[in-house]
Amino acid sequence: MVAVNELSLLAVAAFLASTGQAWSPKNSYVPANVTCDDDITLVRNATFQLSQNETEWLKKRSAYTEEALKDFLKRSLSNFSDSSILDDLFSGNSSTVPKIGIAASGGGYRAMLSGAGMIAAMDNRTDGANEHGLGGLLQSSTYLAGLSGGNWLTGTLSWNNWTSVQEIVNNFTNDDSIWDIDHSIVSPGGINIFKSGSRWDHISDAVEAKQKAGFNVSLADVWGRALAYNWFPSLYRGGVGYTWSTLRDAEVFQDGAMPFPISVADGRYPGTSVINLNATLFEFNPFEMGSWDPTLNSFTDIKYLGTNVSEGKPIHKGKCIAGFDNTGFIMGTSSTLFNQFLLRINDTSLPKFIVKLASHFLNDLSDDYNDIAIYSPNPFKDTDYQVGNASKSISDSRDLFLVDGGEDNQNVPLNPLIQKQRGLDVVFALDNSADTNQSWPDGASLVNTYERQFSSQGKHAAFPYVPDVNTFVNLGLNERPTFFGCDANNLTDLEYIPPLVVYIPNARHSFNGNQSTFKLSYSEKERIGMIQNGFEAATRNNFTQDADFMGCIGCAILRRKQQALNYTLPKECDKCFKNYCWDGKLNSTKAFGVSNAAAVQSAELASASSSVQSASATTSASKSSKGQDKDDSSVTTTESSTSKKNGAPAMLMMGQSPVNGIYTMLSVFATVFGLL
Ligand SMILES: *[C@@H]1O[C@H](CO)[C@@H](O)[C@H](O)[C@H]1NC(C)=O
Ligand SMILES: *[C@@H]1O[C@H](CO)[C@@H](O)[C@H](O)[C@H]1NC(C)=O
Ligand SMILES: *[C@@H]1O[C@H](CO)[C@@H](O)[C@H](O)[C@H]1NC(C)=O
Ligand SMILES: *[C@@H]1O[C@H](CO)[C@@H](O)[C@H](O)[C@H]1NC(C)=O
Ligand SMILES: *[C@@H]1O[C@H](CO)[C@@H](O)[C@H](O)[C@H]1NC(C)=O
Ligand SMILES: *[C@@H]1O[C@H](CO)[C@@H](O)[C@H](O)[C@H]1NC(C)=O
Ligand SMILES: *[C@@H]1O[C@H](CO)[C@@H](O)[C@H](O)[C@H]1NC(C)=O
Ligand SMILES: *[C@@H]1O[C@H](CO)[C@@H](O)[C@H](O)[C@H]1NC(C)=O
Ligand SMILES: *[C@@H]1O[C@H](CO)[C@@H](O)[C@H](O)[C@H]1NC(C)=O
Ligand SMILES: *[C@@H]1O[C@H](CO)[C@@H](O)[C@H](O)[C@H]1NC(C)=O
Ligand SMILES: *[C@@H]1O[C@H](CO)[C@@H](O)[C@H](O)[C@H]1NC(C)=O
Ligand SMILES: *[C@@H]1O[C@H](CO)[C@@H](O)[C@H](O)[C@H]1NC(C)=O
Numbered sequence: 001m002v003a004v005n006e007l008s009l010l011a012v013a014a015f016l017a018s019t020g021q022a023w024s025p026k027n028s029y030v031p032a033n034v035t036c037d038d039d040i041t042l043v044r045n046a047t048f049q050l051s052q053n054e055t056e057w058l059k060k061r062s063a064y065t066e067e068a069l070k071d072f073l074k075r076s077l078s079n080f081s082d083s084s085i086l087d088d089l090f091s092g093n094s095s096t097v098p099k100i101g102i103a104a105s106g107g108g109y110r111a112m113l114s115g116a117g118m119i120a121a122m123d124n125r126t127d128g129a130n131e132h133g134l135g136g137l138l139q140s141s142t143y144l145a146g147l148s149g150g151n152w153l154t155g156t157l158s159w160n161n162w163t164s165v166q167e168i169v170n171n172f173t174n175d176d177s178i179w180d181i182d183h184s185i186v187s188p189g190g191i192n193i194f195k196s197g198s199r200w201d202h203i204s205d206a207v208e209a210k211q212k213a214g215f216n217v218s219l220a221d222v223w224g225r226a227l228a229y230n231w232f233p234s235l236y237r238g239g240v241g242y243t244w245s246t247l248r249d250a251e252v253f254q255d256g257a258m259p260f261p262i263s264v265a266d267g268r269y270p271g272t273s274v275i276n277l278n279a280t281l282f283e284f285n286p287f288e289m290g291s292w293d294p295t296l297n298s299f300t301d302i303k304y305l306g307t308n309v310s311e312g313k314p315i316h317k318g319k320c321i322a323g324f325d326n327t328g329f330i331m332g333t334s335s336t337l338f339n340q341f342l343l344r345i346n347d348t349s350l351p352k353f354i355v356k357l358a359s360h361f362l363n364d365l366s367d368d369y370n371d372i373a374i375y376s377p378n379p380f381k382d383t384d385y386q387v388g389n390a391s392k393s394i395s396d397s398r399d400l401f402l403v404d405g406g407e408d409n410q411n412v413p414l415n416p417l418i419q420k421q422r423g424l425d426v427v428f429a430l431d432n433s434a435d436t437n438q439s440w441p442d443g444a445s446l447v448n449t450y451e452r453q454f455s456s457q458g459k460h461a462a463f464p465y466v467p468d469v470n471t472f473v474n475l476g477l478n479e480r481p482t483f484f485g486c487d488a489n490n491l492t493d494l495e496y497i498p499p500l501v502v503y504i505p506n507a508r509h510s511f512n513g514n515q516s517t518f519k520l521s522y523s524e525k526e527r528i529g530m531i532q533n534g535f536e537a538a539t540r541n542n543f544t545q546d547a548d549f550m551g552c553i554g555c556a557i558l559r560r561k562q563q564a565l566n567y568t569l570p571k572e573c574d575k576c577f578k579n580y581c582w583d584g585k586l587n588s589t590k591a592f593g594v595s596n597a598a599a600v601q602s603a604e605l606a607s608a609s610s611s612v613q614s615a616s617a618t619t620s621a622s623k624s625s626k627g628q629d630k631d632d633s634s635v636t637t638t639e640s641s642t643s644k645k646n647g648a649p650a651m652l653m654m655g656q657s658p659v660n661g662i663y664t665m666l667s668v669f670a671t672v673f674g675l676l
Pocket of ligand 8: 045046047384385
């Protein structure tokens, strides 16, 4: 990691201003000492218990969702014969009211924008959502999880006082509006070089100051800082002092007037770079960060990340660190895959520190560290909550390394929402992944989440049966909403009855929503096109393809409680379940366009890079951009040429299984830009 220089603390002494209590103590990117109770313990034993704070908060939220859901269901069942079940379920006892979660997948700006359209379709604040959309469903939801690009979406809404997609869209014409991504992150000012230059100077200052205060930094700091200007344009320097835990003080959160936001990242075992279904999955919520997996089974108070602890107790009694939980940093942590974009530095006039940092990672540390966010000191150091004989390597380690939540190929962040203790009845899986060679989803993310429950790390969780990806494509389950796990009686072999999953895949309606993951600038017209298409994908084209679609969503929401309590659904639900539930049929014939997601992303990366690079590198890029490489052969080709250039991009992952192919892809990227 990057060297530590404690002397330069002076450099940050200039930041003395301190606004709201929950903001970073120095109102800057630099974490700082604060006092905390002498006997404070920052880590708790998870053991499938929600935190007390979450439990308390849920009471406030349910008062709100119960009203909203009742309205939503009344509207959705209004054309159905018999809605008496609503009287049964909403009779004043909260435990009979269905609980809803929404998960927004990764996939860069494509996932952010398409997901925004899907969320907008569920938001009663969106024009048209109450007439030809699922308006009110978002207001009825308890949890909202995001991963990578999906987290840019959920984080933007949540940490802007629960603004709406509609309001963001209405403001697109303003300068420096939220999601003003006309220009790529690398040159945010477009032709205004001065603007780009000063932006990067500020980013550089912030990250350098954190490093000088004694904290390890990586490209994830740079990336999170750079992106934050798109998320929080109204805040000083894109929210340079804005912390994740600040949300606890926001009125809209305190009142339970917004869902509980959760961000997901994967843990990287020290000394390895392989991420698979055994990786430790981390979640960040407004109160805590940690994992339900046997390898950690604990959570830490997110506000005091950065504190040097042993067994959760500060090494220096009564002294904690605050301000480490910068909102942009945590949102960037979920999407470290994109760190690679910053390696494009030699193509720009970025400040020296950034160039040095990036080159440092490229040349000295090898690719092992290109994609990580460093949480050091490790908040879980010396803790002992592991279950059974699970590895203790995470709590033994001095540093905690987190990577993009999609690197285990569970690109829809369902893990936090299927936990038994959260007790959800239905989960909406918004899938904006690029799995097929046309960059549409093929259900791979659900397949992986399904499989994880049979691994040592996932066996405490349950997920409904889903078919293989070829079946997804052959039966068109990836082109329109599909329900999984419709009959609880068929799920009794699983650990517990998991929520019913409503799968909402990205599909073409009014706009080509299958943009490359690595397209990093969208004009206003493109942004609106993506959002509108997402709205249509979530509503069966504004109900024109099925006038009963909203009623069917109502049936899906009611299903678990109806079965558990033996109530009667409207008879129209039978037809809904026939139309939308996967019935167990398989057609595993190799489907057209199905490929492994890593190969698709590697093709996208290569083609994204070819648009900015010189002729020397285009050969390798165009080769894979055809999307024909079903294996990693194109990678091998590029590899030899890079290793020559700088020994470090050691192409760490040759000969690996497809699940780890994403690393190969990262390597290609580093390679291609290394040639610049
Ligand atoms: C916090 O206090 C400790 C002990 O006094 C000191 O060594 C450290 O540099 C301080 N850290 C920061 C970030 O100010
Ligand atoms: C949206 O739903 C919430 C919760 O039911 C309600 O308080 C609010 O007034 C609704 N807003 C609109 C614009 O319909
Ligand atoms: C669907 O509804 C959205 C939101 O009201 C609207 O922007 C879009 O134009 C509609 N699409 C069609 C095909 O009518
Ligand atoms: C949220 O609202 C509060 C109070 O109105 C305001 O001080 C704060 O700046 C807002 N936060 C953002 C990110 O806009
Ligand atoms: C939209 O613009 C208005 C007026 O400029 C501003 O008051 C509001 O905060 C903006 N909203 C968002 C979400 O940016
Ligand atoms: C997970 O770990 C178990 C044993 O610890 C091993 O048997 C299994 O193959 C691993 N699964 C994956 C996907 O690596
Ligand atoms: C939980 O809430 C209590 C007060 O009710 C507070 O003291 C504590 O810091 C909170 N913990 C977290 C992790 O938010
Ligand atoms: C964590 O909680 C579980 C369940 O209460 C308990 O069995 C286990 O011993 C606890 N672990 C530690 C290290 O206290
Ligand atoms: C399976 O799907 C393929 C490709 O869509 C199709 O050609 C074939 O007829 C299907 N087989 C069955 C048995 O339906
Ligand atoms: C469920 O209700 C139906 C009629 O409403 C009844 O025939 C059946 O016995 C009930 N089943 C259980 C398990 O209570
Ligand atoms: C029902 O359960 C069996 C395993 O017992 C599974 O193979 C099948 O796919 C399930 N059907 C549905 C529709 O989920
Ligand atoms: C940028 O250029 C410098 C000097 O030419 C070189 O040492 C460095 O490796 C390059 N960095 C990248 C990321 O290509």
